[in-house]
Amino acid sequence: MMEAGGFLDSLIYGACVIFTLGMFSAGLSDLRHMRMTRSVDNVQFLPFLTTEVNNLGWLSYGALKADGILIVVNTVGAALQTLYILAYLHYCPRKRVVLLQTATLLGVLLLGYGYFWLLVPNPEARLQQLGLFCSVFTISMYLSPLADLAKVIQTKSTQCLSYPLTIATLLTSASWCLYGFRLRDPYIMVSNFPGIVTSFIRFWLFWKYPQEQDRNYWLLQT
Numbered sequence: 001m002m003e004a005g006g007f008l009d010s011l012i013y014g015a016c017v018i019f020t021l022g023m024f025s026a027g028l029s030d031l032r033h034m035r036m037t038r039s040v041d042n043v044q045f046l047p048f049l050t051t052e053v054n055n056l057g058w059l060s061y062g063a064l065k066a067d068g069i070l071i072v073v074n075t076v077g078a079a080l081q082t083l084y085i086l087a088y089l090h091y092c093p094r095k096r097v098v099l100l101q102t103a104t105l106l107g108v109l110l111l112g113y114g115y116f117w118l119l120v121p122n123p124e125a126r127l128q129q130l131g132l133f134c135s136v137f138t139i140s141m142y143l144s145p146l147a148d149l150a151k152v153i154q155t156k157s158t159q160c161l162s163y164p165l166t167i168a169t170l171l172t173s174a175s176w177c178l179y180g181f182r183l184r185d186p187y188i189m190v191s192n193f194p195g196i197v198t199s200f201i202r203f204w205l206f207w208k209y210p211q212e213q214d215r216n217y218w219l220l221q222t
Contacts, residue, residue, distance in 0.1 A: 045088050052081035057134040131187030135187045143194055148160055158206055
């Protein structure tokens with residue numbers, strides 16, 4: 001039983017690392033696009049910024065818990081997001097707006113760190129409050145694409161959705177839910193559950209509005 005449990009834990013840990021780093025590396029295609037075109041056309045900046053904050057939050061949580069998996073995954077994730085942000089700043093013609101957004105979020109992040117590390121001296125209370133903050137932030141990131149889902153239903157087209165990204169989100173969310181369950185950590189488990197729900201909603205939309213049907217529709221229109 002112990003060997004079976006150890007193997008299952010190793011499988012879950014490995015899945016968390018592989019699937020999450022796979023999602024983070026999805027930005028490499030945007031990085032390649034920016035380098036080739038020397039522009040930021042069709043590249044969104046805000047996801048890089050919010051993911052950076054999310055990574056740094058969970059990195060701090062992992063450091064407080066001495067959780068090696070959280071530390072490794074979010075260190076690599078934060079490094080990649082920093083690379084994407086710097087590349088975007090380099091190729092963006094309107095640097096003032098981007099710098100203002102970055103400075104605002106960094107300011108909020110510094111205030112948060114000041115609060116958690118200076119005003120919450122009890123390590124257990126700090127861990128719980130930081131876990132709650134990270135959970136709420138992650139849930140908000142998972143729920144933020146709901147506007148796109150509403151657009152899909154309105155237009156009856158799934159062209160704005162990515163099928164590979166939906167699969168990656170489902171696998172990553174499910175892995176972290178299992179990881180949180182094995183550790184009995186409600187902050188990790190609950191924060192990733194919306195990712196599973198929204199992924200299944202997307203799968204239903206792909207089934208209801210097939211992209212092949214969308215292409216045929218637009219060909220008829222033209």
